[in-house]
Amino acid sequence: MAELLLEIFSEEIPARMQVRAGNDLSKLITDGLTKAGLTVEDAQVLTGPRRLTFVADLPLASPDVSEERKGPRVGAPEQALAGFMKAAGLSDISEAQIKSDKKGDFYVAITESKGRKTADILAELIPEVMGNFPWPKSMKSGASSFRWVRPLQGIICLLDGDVVEFQVGGVTSGNQTEGHRRQGKGPYKIKNFADYQKTLEGKGHVILSHDTRKASIIEAARKACADKGLELIEDEGLLNEVAGLAEWPVVILGDMDPAFLQLPDEVIRLSMRTHQKYFAVRDPKTSELAPNFIVVANQAAPDGGIEIAKGNAKVLSARLSDAVFFQQEDRKKKLEDYYEKLDTVVFHKKLGSIKDKAERVVALARELAPKVGADPDKAEQAARLAKCDLVTQTVIEFTSLQGQIGRLMFETEGGDKDIAIAIEDHYKPQGPSDAVPTDPVAIAVALADKLDTLVGFWAIDEKPTGSKDPFALRRAALGIVRIILENELRIDINDVIIQALNQVLKNQGETAHCYPEGLTDQEGILVKEFMEACLHGPGAFFANVNGMYDKLGNLIESDKYLIEYYPVEGEDNIYQVVEALLSDLKRVERHSDLLNQLDDLSPDGSVAIGEGENKRNIFPNEGQNFREQILSDLEEFNPMLSKFSADSVNFIADRLKVYLRDKGIRHDLIDAVFALGEDDLVAIVNRVEALQAFLSTEDGENLLAGYKRASNILKSAEFDAGEADEGTQAEESALFKALTAARPKIDKALEKEDYAGAMTAFSALRGPIDDFLDNVMVNSDKAAERQNRLRLLAAIRDTAQTIANFDAIQG
C-alpha cells in the first residue's frame, strides 16, 4: 500500500462550508478510486480555513481484470455467433475459447483489461472531482472558467512520496504548501503526511483538524475564564464557526464597560455572538453576565494579545452603544404605541400590512381564547401587542430578538405577566426542537398567529410546492399540530380554520378594492361599518340594508349632490355596493342560515328599505333575479368553502402524519382514523395510539384479518340493507349475539373516548367472526339466509367503522 496525500489550498473558505466540503471530498475521491478498482484504506480528511486535506492508503496500481462472456454452443446458427462476436468485440470466432459443461461445448470470450497505475487514475479523478465539486456557492476567478469556493492557490498531491502531476483551474499539483500567514508562511516542501503534519502544526502554525481546533479553543476558553473566577457560556454552534475562522486559534479574554450590563442579556449575547463571534461569560456566583467576552484570534501576538483585546472591546462597545441608544429611543414610547406603525410594514402584498395581520390575529385569538382556557381580554391584548416590537429600533437592528424585546418592554411597563409571556412565546415553536407555548394566553395568540399565516397564504393560493415553501407554511402547520397535541387542546380544527378564514376575508373586504370604484371616503367608511355589521350574522345583513340606505341618502344630501339625482344615482350606487358586500358576505357566512333569511324577503324577492315616504323596494326589477342570484352564489360558494377548509385541514393532517411517524406511528393507521372525519387532533392521536397497540396484539391482528375477509365478501355482494337477526346456523347466531352484546359497549366506550376499551369490546368478536367465516356459507342458496348473513357482516363492518376505517389499514 502507498500513502496518498492531497491538499487543496485556497483563499478563505466560509466557515460554515468547511466540514461538509471535507466529507464531500473524502466521499467523492474514495468512490472514484473504488470504482477504478482500488481499495482505499485508512481514509482521513482534515479541514480548515484555507485548506482541505485528504489522506489514505492505496495500492500503487489497480489489478488486472479478466472478464468472461459466455457465448452460444459450438455449432449454433450463424446469426447467434455473429451477435456474440459483435457483443464481445471479436473479429473472428477463433478468437473465442471453447469450454464445455454437461450439455456440451460452448464459446467463451475473454477480455483482459490491464490494471492501471494509481497515479494515472488520480491524475484523472482529482481534476474531475474538483471540477464538479458540490459547493453550496462557487465562483470564477481572474480569466479562468474553473469554479471553486474562493480562488484556488495550490495543490499538493503525493503518492508514496512522489508528486502526481495534473492541472486544475490553472494550478499545477506539486509538493509545496504555505503555513500561517504571519507566523510561519513558508513555503514548505512536503515529503509525506507525517512530514506535512509535523511541518504545518510546528513551524507552519496551522492546526489541521477542525476537531482539534475546537477542543483547543474550548479548553483554553474555559481556562481563561476560570483563571478570573468566571465561567464560559458554551455555545456549540459558535464554537464550530470560530474553529473554521482560525488556523492557529488563540483565545483572549476581553473586558467591556460594565455599564452595558443594563442592556437585556439577549441583546448583549446576540451582539457578541452574531456580529462579533465572541463567547459570552458569566459570573458563576450570580449566574449573571460578566462584563467580559472571549474572542478567538488567529495568531499569538507579540504583546500577548493586548492590542487585539483592546480593538475588539472597542468594536463591541460601539455596537452596544448603538443598542443602548436604540433602547432609549424605543422606551420613549409604550409598546402599544407602536401598533399603528405596524401599518408601514408589508406582511404580504395580498394580505396587507403587519397591522392588518395583527388585527386578524387579535380577533381570532379572542375567539380561540375560551377553547384553550385563556381569558379572552388578555388574549386580545396580547395579540395586539405581540407584533409591536417589530417596528422598534432594537428589533430592526437585532431581528432575531423579536418577541423577546416586546416582552421586556412590556414587563418594564409593569404589564400583566400572562400577556408578557404571550408576546414572547407566540412565535413558538420555531422549529421541530423548539418548545411549544404552554401558558393559555400564549397558546391562544400562537395558534391564532399560525392559523392566520396558514389560512391567509392558502386563501391567496401561495401553497407550498415540493421543496419550495417560501412562507414556511409547513412549519406553521406543524406548530399548530404540536401546540394542540402537546397541550392536549380539545379543538375542532375545521372550525378554527373557518374562523381564521373569516378574519382573512373580512380583512380583505376592508381593503375596499372589491367595492365599486369611485366611492367617496365617507361612503368607504360606511361600507366598512356595514361589512362589520354583516359579519356578525346574516340577520344583520338585511337589517343593515335599511340603515345603509338611509345613511347613504344622508351622505349624498350632505355632500350636496343634486337632489334630483338622488333616486337614480343613489340606487345605482347602493346596488353596486350591496352587490359587492353580498359577494364578500357569501364567502364567509354559514349559508343555511342565510337561506333561511331569504324567506323574509318580499314575495317578489325585492327588498323593502327606508321608512315613511322614503320607503321603497330596491331591486324592483331584479327582485327575482336577486333572489336567484343569492341562491346560485351560495351553491357555487358552498363547495368552494368546503374544499378550501378540507384542503387546509389535509395540509395540517399531513404535518400530523409526519409528526406521528417520527414518533413511530404507522401512517396507514393515521389514514384509517382520519377517514372517520374526526376534527379533534387529540382524539385522533389517542385513537391512533390505541389502534396501533390493539393491532399489535394477536386478537387485533386476527380481527383485522377477519374484518378484511368480511369486507371483501361485501364488496361484490348486492343485498337489501336492513337489520340482521339470529339466522339459521349456530355460528351465525353466536356472532349475532356477540355483536349485539358488544355494540353498546363499544358505543359507550367511544363516547367516553376510551378507545382502548372500545377495541377490547370489539375484540370479543374475534372468535365468533372466525367461527362464522370458517363454518357458515354466506352465499347460501336460500335468498333469505344469504341476505341475513350479508346483513350481519355489514353490521360488523359498520361497527368496525365506528372505531377506524379498517379498509385503510395495510394488513
Added chain:
Amino acid sequence: MSKPLDKPRSFQGLILRLQEYWADQGCIILQPFDTEVGAGTLHPATVLRSLGPKPWNVAYVQPSRRPADGRYGENPNRLQHYYQYQVIMKPNPKNFQALYLGSLDAIGIDRDLHDIRFVEDDWENPTVGAWGLGWEVWCDGMEVSQYTYFQQVGGLDLALVSGELTYGLERLAMYVQGVDNVYDLVFTEANEANGTPEVLYGDVFHQNEVQQSTYNFEHANTELILEKFKMAETECQALLALEKPLPLPAYEHALKASHLFNLLDARGVVSPTQRQEYIKRVRDLAKGCAEAHAANEKAVADRAWQ
C-alpha cells in the same frame, strides 16, 4: 516578511498612502465621479468597466451619499456624505489577496499585533444587477474593507472576474488614528514652517452634515424631486432607445434617478410598496445601461482614436 510603515497621521495622509500603494501595483489612479452616488461601486469605472473583455485596473476615492444616514452632525460614526476608497483589478491577479494585505501594511496596520480575518460575506447590489463572493475583512473584530470577486454585473455573467476592494476611509482613519469620533479625525497636519494650522474632519465637514441633514430630512421638496426623478428616468430611457444607444450618458441619468430616490426615501414619503417599485425602476435603468455598454464594448475597436 513585509513590515508595516509608520501610521499616516492624517486623513489625507491615509488617502495618499493608498493612492501611492495602488499606483505602484499598476492601477490607474482615477478621480471621483461627478454625480452623486450611494457607493464607490456605482462609479462607471466599476459598474461599466467591469463588463466586457478588456483588462482594467483602477483605484479612486469616491464621495458617497446616503441621505437617510444623516444625523445632523451629532453621531460619532454616521454621515450622509463620506468617502470610500475603491480598487478594481480585472482580471483579478492571482496574488490579489496578498496585494490587499500589503495595502494594510502601507497604511501602518501592524499585522503581527492585529488580528486580520476574512469572514464570509457575499456581496449583492440588486440596483445594478451585480453580485459576487468574498469577505468582510476584520481587523480586531472591526470591518475595515469589503472584498469581492464580481461574478455578475448588470445581470450579465463576467468573462473576466474583477477583484473589488472597498475601504470605508473615515472608519479606517479612526482606527489608524485611534479616535472615537469621526469629527475629531486629523484631516490635515499643521505645517509649522508655513504656519498653517492642524485641520480636523469636523472643521471641513461638520457644518455640511448639519445643513445637508436638515435639507434631506426637512426641506427636500418632494414634488420637485419626484419630477426630477421622472425627468432623469425619461432621459435615460430615451438615450438607451436610440438606434445607436449612448450608455455612458444614459448611466449618469440612471445614477441621478437612484440618488433622487434615496432623497425621497429619506424624506419618508415612500411607502413600502412604492419602495419596491422605485427600486425596480432604477434597476431597469441601470440594467439597460449595463447591457448597452457591454454590447458597445464588443463593437468598439481598441484605441479607436488612432
